[in-house]
Amino acid sequence: MLVVTWNVNSLRARLPRALEFLELHRPDVVCLQETKCAPEQFPVAELADAGYSAEHHSGGRWAGVALLARDGLSLTDPAFGLPGEPAADEARWVEASVSGLRVISTYVPNGRTLESPEFPRKLRFLEAAADRVAELKAGDATVLLSGDFNVAPADADVYDPEQFVESTHVTAEERSRLAAIGLVDAYRHLHPDTQQFTWWDYRGGNFHKGLGLRIDLALISESLVPRLAHVGIDRNFRKGQKPSDHAPLLIELRAE
DNA sequence: ATGACCGCTCTAAGCGGA
Numbered sequence: 001m002l003v004v005t006w007n008v009n010s011l012r013a014r015l016p017r018a019l020e021f022l023e024l025h026r027p028d029v030v031c032l033q034e035t036k037c038a039p040e041q042f043p044v045a046e047l048a049d050a051g052y053s054a055e056h057h058s059g060g061r062w063a064g065v066a067l068l069a070r071d072g073l074s075l076t077d078p079a080f081g082l083p084g085e086p087a088a089d090e091a092r093w094v095e096a097s098v099s100g101l102r103v104i105s106t107y108v109p110n111g112r113t114l115e116s117p118e119f120p121r122k123l124r125f126l127e128a129a130a131d132r133v134a135e136l137k138a139g140d141a142t143v144l145l146s147g148d149f150n151v152a153p154a155d156a157d158v159y160d161p162e163q164f165v166e167s168t169h170v171t172a173e174e175r176s177r178l179a180a181i182g183l184v185d186a187y188r189h190l191h192p193d194t195q196q197f198t199w200w201d202y203r204g205g206n207f208h209k210g211l212g213l214r215i216d217l218a219l220i221s222e223s224l225v226p227r228l229a230h231v232g233i234d235r236n237f238r239k240g241q242k243p244s245d246h247a248p249l250l251i252e253l254r255a256e
Numbered sequence: 257a258t259g260a261c262c263g264c265t266c267t268a269a270g271c272g273g274a
Contacts, residue, residue, distance in 0.1 A: 009262075009263070009273085010262090010263055010264075012263095013262085013263060013264090034273090036263075036264070061263090061264055061265075062264080062272075062273090110272080110273060110274060111274090112272085112273090112274090148274095150273095150274070167274085168274075169274065199274070201261075201273095201274070202261035202262055202273095203260065203261045203262090204259090204260055204261085205260070206261095213274075215274080242262090244262095245261080245262075245273085245274085
């Protein structure tokens with residue numbers, strides 16, 4: 001089973017690349033972030049034509065998350081929003097059950113700067129995520145929490161840690177709350193010593209200079225770890241015509 | 257080189273992103 005997480009930076013602007021991606025990889029489940037759609041703008045028909053159903057949490061011009069499932073799989077018991085999140089209208093969390101997994105697509109707030117009121121709200125969002133995962137674990141769910149966490153888990157996930165001193169995405173406050181979610185970082189589990197990124201600033205030719213961050217993660221229950229076959233980043237979708245500034249992360253799970 | 261993006265939209269000499 002192939003699961004993908006991808007911050008598309010506007011699904012409307014990215015629809016050609018998203019459809020290209022679905023046709024190429026034929027993933028079973030896709031977690032999308034930053035869809036930037038009003039509810040009525042979400043491209044349900046275009047995705048259905050490509051062979052995918054969707055559950056989307058759409059908040060308008062910013063944020064927005066969605067889950068897609070290939071025809072033949074069904075997304076059941078969807079839930080929209082994260083209990084206890086600081087701003088419920090921002091559309092940053094969507095859950096559904098598929099193939100025995102509780103799959104979540106999340107877009108954690110950016111935080112802007114350490115002095116900004118957005119920074120403590122980012123920390124609160126991460127705490128609410130940990131609470132929700134604990135609740136799901138208590139209900140014996142197998143959890144696959146994927147998305148753009150806007151946190152680089154370690155200095156190895158940052159092209160130049162010195163440049164990020166006094167910046168968001170790398171602080172001990174953010175990293176400790178990410179760790180407290182209590183799931184396994186699938187990419188890092190299979191690639192303990194590799195430095196690879198999922199996001200590169202559009203500015204300054206950063207992608208071509210290799211200046212990025214690993215902030216898009218798939219966090220999985222311990223019980224899923226034995227099923228991890230491959231985890232990789234498709235950098236080709238950070239290239240070419242109108243790319244997102246994030247590359248998709250692909251997670252291949254063996255059958256049970 | 258003290259430069260360099262992109263997608264939104266109250267279409268901006270602006271905002272937000274990371």
